[in-house]
Amino acid sequence: MKLLVCAMEASSNIHLKELKKHLNQDIELKGVFDDSLGNPLYDLTSLAIMGFTDAIKKLRFFFKLRDELVDLADECDKVLLMDSSGFNLPLAKKLKERYPNKEIIYYILPQAWAWKKKRVFKLQKFCTKLCSIIPFESEIYTDKKKITYVGHPLLDEIKEFKEKLTNSNKIVFMPGSRKTEIINHMNVYRELASKIKDKEHILIIPKKFDKEFIKKYYGDISLFKISNDSHEELKQAEFAFICSGTATLEAALIGTPFVMSYVAKKVDYFLGRLFVKLPYIGLANIFLYKAGKPPIHKEFFQENVSFNNLYKEYENINKNDFLETSKELRKYLKHGSSKNVANIIQS
Incomplete structure (x- = not known):
């Protein structure tokens, strides 16, 4: 089987790497994905965008990429779209128009429960099967036959979880x-590392970044030990300072107390707050809010991302409460995502 994949994040x-472990060996991936999984059309670094303004600048390139993927689908048996709804939803529409009988599977659905609920109708219209990773997500879908809760992939990918508090003197x-x-966080992270004494400061840098990139965007990293393994470091750490994103959910599930921060371009932050009608941005906090439970971590944004605010939370967080809430979150999200999606693809 040839599987057209579009995984841009x-x-x-x-998640795709974990999924691939459960796919038959004769399944060949084609399209957009990490080059460690095969031979993609483009390197992922050329596809990265940050906010609305950056997306507008790359519109012409993405239109070209969409057309290339639609053509490539002609030689593929099925389609797997992952996240990136700004690109993948228009792609799904084009694929449905060109190949009305081809199976289109969407895994890691756009967060229509948070904003732009009209995407639900497009997903149901253009896609054959919808793989949900959030228990309450199916509530807003009318076609219950198309959507399936498969479990959250992080619970498959994280190999060890904390059952008791860690006092390792390591901070991530x-x-x-x-x-x-990176640029917006490194100055305050450097200040925290310099003021928090007698601790080992671990800076997580993705493997894909070379020395030139690190020097240009991270600046002085002499106060830190560098690591690429976020799961292992979070498992060992007693606390973490984390920029908004999937990493916050990783830490919440592993059981490492942390504080979340995010500094965006003003226009992006304004638009996000305008459209997202939720009291939280961190994924773990959103899931707990939907389950009727209090947040697990503090969130700081824009001008409130300061040394004083982050340090105060580091000093005052209730680590016992955090760990107990982490255990509740694991039970809520459940296991099995990767294997379940593989079965859907291969069925």
């Missing part, structure tokens, strides 16, 4: 993977 490719810093995120 780094986090999507982590995760400034994100996009250029703007």
Whole structure:
């Protein structure tokens, strides 16, 4: 079987790698994905975007890429779309128009429960099967036969979870993977590392970044030990400072207390707040909110991302409460996502 895949985000490719372990060996991936999984059309670094303004600048390239994927689908048996709804939903429409009988599977659905609920109708119209990773997500879909809760992939990918508190003297810093995120967080992270004494400061840098990139966007990293293994470092750490994103959910599930921060371009932050009608941005907090439970971590944004605010949370967080809430979150999301999606693809 040939499977057309469009997985444009780094986090999507982590999930795709786990999924591939459960696929038959004769399934060949074609399209857009990490080059460690095969021979993609483009390197993922050329596809990375940060916010609305960056997306507009690359419109012409993405139109070209969409057309190339639609043509490539002609030689593929099925289609797997992952996350990136701004690109994948229009792609699904074009694929449905060209190949009305081809099976289109969407895994890691757009967060229509948070904003742009009209995407639900498009997903149901253009896709054959919808693989949900959030228990309450199916509530907003009318076609219950198309959507299936498969479990959350992070619970498959994280190999060890904390059952008791860690006092390791290790603190993890995760400034994100996009250029703007890194630049906006490193100054305050450096200040925290310099003021928090007698601790080992671990800076997580994705493997894909070379020395030139690190020097240009991370700046002085002499206060930190560098690591690429976020799961292992979070498992060992007693606390973490994390930029908004999937990493916050990883830490919440593993059981490592942390504080979340995010500094976006002003226009992106304004538009996000305008459209997203939820009291939280962190995924773990959103899931707990939907389940009727209090948040697991603090969130700081824009000008509130300061040394004083982050340090105060580091000093005052109730680690016992955090660990107990982490255990509740694991039970809520359940296991099995990768194997379940593989079965859907191969059925």
